[in-house]
Amino acid sequence: MIFREASLRDIPQIQLVRHAVRENILSNPALVTDADCATYLSERGKGWVCEADDHIVGFSIVDLVGNNVWALFLRPEFEGRGIGRQLHDRMLDWYFSKTPNTLWLGTEPGTRAEKFYRTVGWTETGVHGKGEVRFEMTQAEWAGRPVVI
Numbered sequence: 001m002i003f004r005e006a007s008l009r010d011i012p013q014i015q016l017v018r019h020a021v022r023e024n025i026l027s028n029p030a031l032v033t034d035a036d037c038a039t040y041l042s043e044r045g046k047g048w049v050c051e052a053d054d055h056i057v058g059f060s061i062v063d064l065v066g067n068n069v070w071a072l073f074l075r076p077e078f079e080g081r082g083i084g085r086q087l088h089d090r091m092l093d094w095y096f097s098k099t100p101n102t103l104w105l106g107t108e109p110g111t112r113a114e115k116f117y118r119t120v121g122w123t124e125t126g127v128h129g130k131g132e133v134r135f136e137m138t139q140a141e142w143a144g145r146p147v148v149i
Contacts, residue, residue, distance in 0.1 A: 001050055001051070001052055001057075001081075001083065002050065002051040002052075003048060003049070003050050003051075003086055003087070003090065004048065004049060004051070005046065005047070005048055006041055006046075006049045007041070008038055008041060008042065010047075010049055010056060010059070011034050011037045011038060012034075013049075013056035014037055014049070014059050015032075015034065015037070016056070017056055017057065017058060017073050017074070017075055018059075018071065018073050020075050020076060021073050021074075021075075021076065022076050037061075040061050040070050040071075041061060044063045044064060044065045044066070044070075045061060045062045045063045045064045045065070045070065046064075046091075047059060047060060047061035047062070047071075047091075048061075048087050048090050048091060049087075050074075050078075050083045050086070052078070057075045057078040057083065058073065058074035058075065058078060058083045058084060058087055059071065059072075059073060059087065060072040060073075060087040060088060060090070060091040061091075062091045062092075062094070062095045062103070064095070064098060064099060067099070067101045067102065067103055067104060068103065068104050068105055068106075069091065069103065069104075069105035072084060072087060072091070079112065084116060085116075085120065088116075088120060092137065092142050096139045096142050096143070100139045101139075102136050102137065102138050102139075103136065103137045103138075104125070104128075104134060104135065104136045104137075105117070105122070105134075105135050106128035106129055106132035106133065106134050106135075107132055107133055107135070108131075108132060108133070109131065109133050114133055118135075121141060121142075121145050122135035122136065122137050123135060123136050123137070123141070
């Protein structure tokens with residue numbers, strides 16, 4: 001597995017991963033365009049990918065403008081291998097090196113993603129959008145977390 005920063009040339013494979021998920025499925029895939037991905041990667045924030053056999057199997061993107069996790073997704077067959085955790089941790093390390101602002105995200109209730117965010121220390125703060133669970137992470141919480149090796 002290779003972890004690295006995402007680039008604009010990764011967008012086609014990022015889109016393949018995003019559309020392969022079994023949970024947090026886009027109701028309308030046309031709502032997240034290649035142009036949106038490019039904006040979040042190059043203007044609003046930064047992203048990371050995990051590659052296996054020259055194919056992207058997971059990615060994360062954080063938004064410095066909106067102070068939120070824009071995306072963290074894995075191909076279903078690569079879940080449970082620690083890839084999501086590594087993408088998550090790289091993303092939060094970078095985010096909090098750039099700003100002290102509280103980071104937030106929304107995810108579908110009752111999903112593996114919801115359980116993951118609870119497990120890695122996010123705090124539920126309410127409801128977002130169309131019934132998603134809203135989580136927040138402060139810089140102090142991130143800095144004080146137990147480090148898993």
